[in-house]
Amino acid sequence: xxxxxxxxxxxxxxxxxxVRIRSFEERICRLYSQQxxxxxxxxxxxxxxxxxxxxxxxxxxxxxxxxxxxxGHLIAKGAALKSMFAEMYGRQTGCSRGKGxxxxxxxxxxxxxxTSAIVAGGLPIAVGLAWGSVLQKNRRISAVFFGDGAVDExxxxxxxxxxxxxxxxxxxxxxxxxxxxxxPQKARQTNPRIHEIARFFRIPGTCIDGNxxxxxxxxxxxxxxxxRKGAGPSLIEARTFRWKTHVGVESDLxxxxxxxxxxxxWFRRCPVKRFERYLLSRGMVSQQWIDTVRESVDKEISRAVxxxxxxxxxxxxxxxTDV
Ligand SMILES: Cc1ncc(C[n+]2csc(CCOP(=O)(O)OP(=O)(O)O)c2C)c(N)n1
Ligand SMILES: [Mg+2]
Numbered sequence: 001x002x003x004x005x006x007x008x009x010x011x012x013x014x015x016x017x018x019v020r021i022r023s024f025e026e027r028i029c030r031l032y033s034q035q036x037x038x039x040x041x042x043x044x045x046x047x048x049x050x051x052x053x054x055x056x057x058x059x060x061x062x063x064x065x066x067x068x069x070x071x072g073h074l075i076a077k078g079a080a081l082k083s084m085f086a087e088m089y090g091r092q093t094g095c096s097r098g099k100g101x102x103x104x105x106x107x108x109x110x111x112x113x114x115t116s117a118i119v120a121g122g123l124p125i126a127v128g129l130a131w132g133s134v135l136q137k138n139r140r141i142s143a144v145f146f147g148d149g150a151v152d153e154x155x156x157x158x159x160x161x162x163x164x165x166x167x168x169x170x171x172x173x174x175x176x177x178x179x180x181x182x183x184p185q186k187a188r189q190t191n192p193r194i195h196e197i198a199r200f201f202r203i204p205g206t207c208i209d210g211n212x213x214x215x216x217x218x219x220x221x222x223x224x225x226x227x228r229k230g231a232g233p234s235l236i237e238a239r240t241f242r243w244k245t246h247v248g249v250e251s252d253l254x255x256x257x258x259x260x261x262x263x264x265x266w267f268r269r270c271p272v273k274r275f276e277r278y279l280l281s282r283g284m285v286s287q288q289w290i291d292t293v294r295e296s297v298d299k300e301i302s303r304a305v306x307x308x309x310x311x312x313x314x315x316x317x318x319x320x321t322d323v
Contacts, residue, residue, distance in 0.1 A: 022045065023298060040101070044072040054143060141224065146175070152189070160235070171227060177241050206234075211241075
């Protein structure tokens with residue numbers, strides 16, 4: 001891993017953010033079979049470094065737009081775990097009043113304008129928000145996360161073009177996990193180097209190891225700085241891998257879409273463990289500190305689940321409000 005470009009206090013915050021994302025989704029896996037969470041779930045397990053390394057650097061009022069695989073982005077940007085769990089459980093106290101479920105979470109108090117399950121649907125929304133910021137001179141920037149599947153859609157190119165043309169403050173973050181559902185990138189795209197596409201629109205594009213949170217932080221810092229000084233958008237291609245099946249809490253190995261060796265290789269590159277080893281080996285944290293973080297996150301999640309389960313369902317007469 002690259003050298004830390006930030007103080008240890010920040011490293012600890014980033015590590016904690018990654019653990020909160022990982023633990024949130026591990027808890028979903030444990031509870032999902034009870035059939036109380038009835039929405040489909042797309043887990044970001046294995047991809048935590050991208051959300052944590054980028055979003056720790058945004059201000060609360062800055063915008064984030066996300067996808068069907070959104071839990072990490074919400075958590076890293078500051079959404080409350082209890083209102084996220086309540087949303088998963090379809091309760092009135094959920095961040096989308098229990099009417100969105102996992103794929104349609106929003107948390108405007110922390111700049112999370114919305115999440116779209118339409119592949120590439122978030123890109124023009126983020127560009128529109130950024131344009132609004134420029135027109136209103138409110139200095140809010142937008143970060144938009146999307147998968148390699150979004151690059152198959154025309155609106156990806158339109159969004160890059162318009163953002164570049166108007167020099168909009170947008171950070172485009174492509175989480176290239178090499179698959180869109182079960183379709184490998186090489187079966188869909190002529191050029192697998194997504195970051196190169198940005199150059200045709202005169203946007204700087206970089207490719208990084210998305211499982212190295214320090215590399216993510218550094219690339220995002222450059223992109224955010226460009227936005228803040230009015231120099232326009234950037235695109236980051238962060239290469240990573242999802243550990244679970246496309247949708248649901250199981251692994252998909254038995255289905256044969258991905259090879260055992262490929263998945264095993266990425267398990268060894270676990271972003272959380274990697275950063276943990278990095279911090280421990282340099283004496284930046286102690287094992288005791290790690291254990292305390294994990295325990296307190298675990299308790300926080302238990303409280304959030306309790307809150308969700310004890311919350312009421314939305315009343316039938318509110319069916320068409322908030323939508
Ligand atoms: C416009 C559109 N087409 C198809 C789908 C069905 N669909 C849902 S997720 C997905 C794959 C997305 O892959 P990617 O963008 O790489 O994100 P990942 O799931 O890998 O995080 C598809 C095809 C959709 N939701 N929207
Ligand atoms: Mg993908």
